[in-house]
Every structure is written in structure tokens, then in C-alpha cells.
Amino acid sequence: MNKKRDKGQSxxxxxxxxxxxxxxxxxxxxxxxxxxxxxxxxxGYSPSMIGIILRDQFGIPLVKQVIGKKIEQILEKHGIRIVVPEDVFNLMKRAVNxxxxxxxxxxxxHSKRGLIEIESKIHRLVKYYKRIGKSPG
Structure with a gap:
């Protein structure tokens, strides 16, 4: 009966x-x-925005394939710390709006139900990040 698990996203x-x-x-x-x-x-660009800029302006399809490291790993190596993971931050912006x-x-x-679902997603992600040791904030 659960629609979310019946079909995959194409x-x-x-x-x-x-x-x-x-x-x-x-x-x-x-x-x-x-x-x-x-x-x-x-x-001030986020990691996903950096990837889009590198793809569109410099012709680099995937940083990991070219360098061997993900964008977040490169930033950590150079001492730039992302305080809140990007996925949690975007969900928080959606919840505020x-x-x-x-x-x-x-x-x-309907929107109230959507807010409950977004906040549940945020809590699940925060719990995951705490479990792997990448605390979101």
C-alpha cells in the first residue's frame, strides 16, 4: 500500500x-x-555549486575522476570546514519557507503534512551524521 516503496525513481x-x-x-x-x-x-560556493561551475565553465565532468578526491575531501585537506552538511541545510531552508x-x-x-515530513527527514539525516561522526553543527 505504501506508494514510496512500490516503484523506484527513474x-x-x-x-x-x-x-x-x-x-x-x-x-x-x-x-x-x-x-x-x-x-x-x-x-562562498557550496560543494555542489563548485561541481556545477567546474563542469559548465571549465569542462571538468567529475572532480573525483580527475583528481581522485571528492570536493569535500579537498576542502577538508585545505582546512575549510563545512559547518552544516549541504543536504541538511537545504532541507532546513525548505522547512523555514x-x-x-x-x-x-x-x-x-497538506503543507502541514509536508512540513512534518521535511522535519522528519532532517531528524533522520542528523541522526545519521551523528552516527558516522560527521556532526551537523
């Missing part, structure tokens, strides 16, 4: 490969890319 999967794609011709060395990641993080909506429309029960 999407394409990224091919598993260790190194960079054969078609990739880079003008930058891996250390230059690392410095670029750090520079973008210091400007929904709470603001419910202040104006207190009888909107």
Missing part, C-alpha cells in the same frame, strides 16, 4: 569508472583544480 546512472574519461583534455593540473576548488569555496507559508495559511493541512 533516472540514468553514472557509469562506474576509476579514471577521467578518454575524451577529457585538461589545460590544468590536478593541483590547479584543487586550488580552484578552494578559491570557489572561499567565495514552509513554516512561513503556514503562518499565513494555518489551515493548509
Amino acid at each position: 533516472h540514468s546512472t553514472r557509469p562506474a569508472r576509476a579514471g577521467p574519461p578518454r575524451w577529457l583534455k585538461l589545460d590544468m593540473s590536478p593541483s590547479d583544480i584543487e586550488l580552484l576548488v578552494v578559491e570557489l569555496a572561499k567565495k 514552509l513554516r512561513r507559508h503556514l503562518d499565513e495559511h494555518p489551515k493548509d493541512m
Whole structure:
């Protein structure tokens, strides 16, 4: 009866490969890319936004394939700490916006249910991050 578990979400999967794609011709060395990641993080960009900028403006499809480290690992190595994980932060922003909506429309029960689900998701993620030792804040 539970609709969420009956069907999967249809999407394409990224091919598993260790190194960079054969078609990739880079003008930058891996250390230059690392410095670029750090520079973008210091400007205030989130790790996912850094990945999008590297993909769209510099033609780097996946940082992990080119350098061998994820963006968050590069930032940790250079001493830049992300206080709240990005997924929790985005859920918190959604919950705040929904709470603001419910202040104006207190009888909107569908949105109230959505807020409960978002807050449950936040609690589950926080519990997970505490369990793995990556405390969110």
C-alpha cells in the first residue's frame, strides 16, 4: 500500500569508472583544480555549486575522476570546514519557507503534512551524521 516503496525513481546512472574519461583534455593540473576548488569555496560556493561551475565553465565532468578526491575531501585537506552538511541545510531552508507559508495559511493541512515530513527527514539525516561522526553543527 505504501506508494514510496512500490516503484523506484527513474533516472540514468553514472557509469562506474576509476579514471577521467578518454575524451577529457585538461589545460590544468590536478593541483590547479584543487586550488580552484578552494578559491570557489572561499567565495562562498557550496560543494555542489563548485561541481556545477567546474563542469559548465571549465569542462571538468567529475572532480573525483580527475583528481581522485571528492570536493569535500579537498576542502577538508585545505582546512575549510563545512559547518552544516549541504543536504541538511537545504532541507532546513525548505522547512523555514514552509513554516512561513503556514503562518499565513494555518489551515493548509497538506503543507502541514509536508512540513512534518521535511522535519522528519532532517531528524533522520542528523541522526545519521551523528552516527558516522560527521556532526551537523
